[in-house]
Amino acid sequence: MRYLFIYFCSLMLLGCSSGLKVSIPDKYTDTQNQSIGFLVGTLGATTVWPSTGKTLVTTLHIREVSTRSSILMSDYDIENEVITLTNENQHFDFKNEKEIGQLFTLPLPVGEYEIFQVTIKGSNGNQTFTQKTDEDLSLKFEITAANASYIGEFIAKSRVAESQLWNLKFPSGYGYFLHGYNKARDEVLFYELNPQLTDIQFDVKTLATIKNRLIYTKINKS
Structure with missing residues (x-):
């Protein structure tokens, strides 16, 4: 598994800010004999208190649909089939009065993929x-070949809690x-x-x- 940062490998990971961490299996890095396209989207967070998601670490987990049936694979094999995109909101490509975010552009072999899971790490203090x-x-x-497949924006927000001691609302550490x-x-x-x-043609993939x-998460009890 290779962990790629844009300032180290601009040929493999195009157009991402340095704060966006990408983990990609080795099988996707050798595309010399394959037709490729580009996965495009944005990962970001709201900035408005108290629902700001700036302190949340968010990750998209992506795999080829053909690997979904391999449920008997070892943990090692599964790890080497999954692409992850993680944002810690340390950098941004766009910023407005409500949110910040980064664009990701990832070259991938032509095929059918899916976001099968998202994870969010947060803290209540x-x-x-x-x-x-x-x-x-x-x-x-x-x-699809020689196209930018745009899958939209994923903006993290914090669920809001109310203080039992003060009449104040604040980010709870939970996110969506x-x-x-x-x-x-x-x-x-x-x-x-x-x-x-x-x-390259820019195509919206619904x-x-x-x-x-809304994409909600639950606490990982493991």
Whole structure:
């Protein structure tokens, strides 16, 4: 497994800020004899108190759909089939009065993929929580040759708690994603950050319906 940072490998990971960490199996790094496309989207957080998600560490877990049936694989084999994108909100490609975020552009072999899980790490000041969804999100999308497959934005928000001592609300340490599409903004960002890909078509890939556009997590009890 190779852990890639943009300032070390601009040829493999295009257009990402230095704060976005990507883990990609070795089998995806050798694309010389394969048709490739580009996975594009944004990971970010709200900045408005008290629901700000800036302190949350968020991760998308992605795999080829064909690997889903390999449920008898060892943990090592499963790890080497999964792509992860992690944002700690230390850097941003866009910022407004409500949110910040980073664009990711990842070259991948042509095929069908899915976001099958998301994880969120947060803290309430006393405890640190690791939260995750069940492994059945099945948010599928296609990577097509020489195209930018845009899967939208994933904006982390904190659930809000109320102090038992003071009449104040504050981030609870628990989080969730608000999913949507901002093609006008992200298409411009894609071509600005990847001037070598100006001949690539930018295509919106609509994910499966997400109830109320929210992706909730639960506490990992393991």
